[in-house]
Each structure stands twice: as structure tokens, then as C-alpha cells.
Amino acid sequence: MARRTIDMLRRNIFAGHDAGAENWSIIASLIETCKLNSVDPFAYMTATLPAIVNGHKQAQVIELLPWNYSR
Known part of the structure; x- marks a missing residue:
């Protein structure tokens, strides 16, 4: 996604909402x-978010970081 597109989405979606802006910064x-780690963001989130929802252990969160993602 181009830098300009990300900035436009940020302004349009979360304008005036601190919690929304914080969530967007995390995403x-x-x-x-x-x-930066040559990982497809969509594939990463498609695999990682269900793992979190399905009870992946917090003690093993390091396994879910982008630089440890392999597919």
C-alpha cells in the first residue's frame, strides 16, 4: 500500500477518535x-489473528511475530 494511501485511510477512518488512531497505528x-521482513501482511494477519482468537498462549507470543512467520 502506498504511503499516501495509508495516510488517507488514517485520516478518513479515525479522524477525531483517539482510540481509533491508536488502533490504526498498531495495524x-x-x-x-x-x-521489512519480506512477509505478505495479508497472509500474516490471516494466519495470526485466528491463532490469537483460538487461544494461542501469551507466553509463546514470540512465535507470532512477523520475523518468525513462515509460509
């Missing part, structure tokens, strides 16, 4: 971390 950070 944008994950996307950029995936890119």
Missing part, C-alpha cells in the same frame, strides 16, 4: 514490520 506498524 500500520504491523503492516510495515511485515514488509
